Amino acid sequence: MNIFLIILFLFFAGSIIGWSLEVLWRHFFSKNNPEHKWIxxxxxVGPYLPLYGFSLTILFLLSFIDVSFIENKILQKAILFVCMALSITVFEYIAGLIFIKGMKIKLWDYSRCWGNIQGxxxxxxxFFWYILSTVYYFFIHPRVLNWLYWFTNHLTFCLVVGxxxxxxxxxVFYSLNIMKRIRKFAKENGLVVRLENLQQHIRRVNDENKEKVHFWLSTKSEYIDIKGAVLKLKEKVMSEKKDSTENTKKH
Structure with missing residues (x-):
């Protein structure tokens, strides 16, 4: 079976499934979204997250690791799932670092979580990756080969993936161009823009002014521009720091 087709399919499926999981998580459980809005x-722009696409591909490849040298069956699986979770965590760290160092943008932020590394x-x-690894191994992987057999024998689905x-x-081309504009402004002002906070601030501006604000920071005149959005976010952060300092002095 063509390994290239397998990778394409897994990346496609993982990106869409991962996006769906993140949408539900941020709507119902995220502390950064107290209004429980859909984000x-x-x-x-589209309904896919490449991080999950790559992660599913990693899980597929690691599932073939031979751990038979370990006698205990339960221990075999436990070690395999630890390897999967750590591999995805390393990949997540590299991807996050590339955006922070290269684009001056923080796509996600775990700064409030215990034991975090650079957020x-x-x-x-x-641990969540560990749980997802077990779910994949027991419920998805056994069916992957059947899916891929069906996939490679149906031209219609191949066209859908294409x-x-x-x-x-x-x-990707469109979104990276916008990210470059944010990077330029962030670099000029010595900032690292937290994308989730910026999105949240733009939504608030939209609610307060009852105006249409482009979700992805279009620079067209009828939309809020990147510079204005980032400046407002910066002013808000500085104001919060000032209030916090004043409260500390009072106490």
Whole structure:
């Protein structure tokens, strides 16, 4: 079976499933979304998160690791799942660091979580990756080969996946251009922009002014521009720091 087709399918499926999980998580459980609004969790416009696409591919490849040298069957699986969770955590750290150092943008923030490293990774989410690894191994992986057999023998579905990658490529190009504009402003002002906070601030501006605000910071005149959005966010952070300092002095 063509390994290239397998990877394409897994990335496609993982990106969409991961996006769906993140949307539900941020709506119902995220502390950064107290209003429980529906949020697009990624930096792309469409309903997909590449991080989960790569993660599913990693799980697929690691599931073939031979751990038979370990006699205890339960221990075999436990060690395999630890390897999966740690591998995805390392990948998550590298991806997060690339955006912070290269684009001056923080796509997610675990700073409030115990044991976090630079707000990019933390033990809690590594545990979540461990749980997802077990779910994948026992409930998804046994069926993957059947899915792929069906996939490679149905031209229609191949065309659907091909269409996905066409749209995905355009989306990446469009979104990265916007990220470059944010990077330019952040670099000039010595900032690292937290994308989730910026999105949240723009939603508030939208609610307060009852005006249409482009979710992805279009620079068209009828929308709020990047510079204005980031400046407002910066002013808010500075104001909160000032209030916190004044309260500390009072006490």
């Amino acid at each position: 697009n969790p990624g930096f792309l 990019i990774i933390c033990p809690l989410y590594t 269409f996905f990658y066409g749209v995905f490529a355009v989306d």
